[in-house]
Amino acid sequence: MSERSEYLKARARQDGKRAKESVNYSKGSPAAHCGVCKHFTPPNACEKVEGHIVPSYWCRLFEKSRLISGALTRRR
Numbered sequence: 001m002s003e004r005s006e007y008l009k010a011r012a013r014q015d016g017k018r019a020k021e022s023v024n025y026s027k028g029s030p031a032a033h034c035g036v037c038k039h040f041t042p043p044n045a046c047e048k049v050e051g052h053i054v055p056s057y058w059c060r061l062f063e064k065s066r067l068i069s070g071a072l073t074r075r076r
């Protein structure tokens with residue numbers, strides 16, 4: 001792991017963010033993925049998990065965004 005990568009991880013932990021490995025960050029499903037999570041910060045960040053976040057991925061801290069849920073409800 002590079003010094004920069006170590007630095008970014010240490011900084012993220014100071015911000016109170018979790019390591020990806022500790023929250024089972026992995027491929028998401030159509031219904032549950034970062035792009036529809038309330039913690040997602042577009043385009044590629046998360047307020048809870050460190051590092052580059054891919055919108056189609058997921059972790060066990062997932063909470064569906066109420067805004068997104070409302071938008072989906074209105075489309076039906």
Ligand code: SF4
Nearest residue numbers: 034037039040046059
């Ligand atoms: S699913 Fe996890 S990694 Fe993705 S935005 Fe939500 S809290 Fe962050």
